[in-house]
Amino acid sequence: MIFSYLIDKQMNPSGQQCPFCNSTALKKFSAHASDTAVPCSVQMVECTSCISAWQWPFHRSEKESISVFDDAYETGAEDSYFDPIKREAIATIQCDFIINQYPRTGKLLDIGCGDGSFARIMANNNWQVTGLDPALPHSVNQQPSACNIQFVRGTIDDISDNELYDVITLWDVVEHLENPQNLIAEAASRLIPGGLLVIETGNYQSAGRITAGYNWWNYQLDHRWYLAPPQLQNLMKESGLCDFRLADRVMRPWWKGRVDIPMPRLVTLIKSIVKRPFCFIDELQRYHKLWVGHTEWKEWGGLEIMTMVGRRPLT
Secondary structure (H helix, E strand, O other): OOOOOOOOHHHOOOOOOOOOOOOOOEEEEEEEOOOOOOOOEEEEEEEOOOOEEEEOOOOOOHHHHHHHHHHHHHHOOOOOOOOHHHHHHHHHHHHHHHHHHOOOOOEEEEEOOOOOHHHHHHHHOOOEEEEEOOOOOOOHHHOOOOOOEEEEOOOHHHOOOOOOEEEEEEEOOHHHOOOHHHHHHHHHHOEEEEEEEEEEEEOOOOHHHHHHHHHOOOOOOOOOEEOOHHHHHHHHHHOOOEEEEEOOOOOOOOOOOOOOOOOOOHHHHHHHHHHOHHHHHHHHHHHHHHHHHHHHOOOOOOOOEEEEEEEOOOO
């Protein structure tokens, strides 16, 4: 993960306006943090106008976040996000996606490369790969690697400005940044004309988030920003990219869901109210949100994790 960018006025989470749409219709709430064994809450702010959210105040400093991920990648706990077997399975799907989006081989920069699983698979597919992460496990550089791959324990500031890439990937990175706009702009500037920037992050405008309420798995201590396709596309567009494409699936081998949100069934609402009459208002609000999602988020509401591709113009 990358944590090297300072907050500026455009992405100020402490202000009284939404950083994405400038609305003052903000709602504060506490959510359960899913990434800790000890019960803990994160303090959230939601823009009820554009339906995005962010953590404020930040639970951890950047230095603390790097230390947490440093330990997690080295440990590689079984069945966790850091499990090497799970990361290999995810990376295989991500590799297939990139090859379909950019059929010829070239130079790839994987920002926030974690344990290097995706970078190694791409190198084995004849790409010239640089894997970059400030929490890069020390063991990665001790593993045998192909001659067309290098790993850098650092940030994009540690890569030469003269290096341009055919594809740059940000898998599960932007939600961790204090200012994702800065890194997206910097990454876009490192692309060759016609090159692709690929960004994956959680989707706040998803049925899964609504259904889970304040216990959504994506509420985590190190997740600072909760975007949806409109906000992510705008950030990429402001960085000079174009021709945006949203993947029609989640890059996880166990995901079997739909892209769209099915119309919520009234009978399901009635059953929920009968089962939990003391939560009548909550169930009614959830039903309404799902109905709105079905109407307004048809193209992405079923994706709890979204992947968006943007292209640098040829001229």
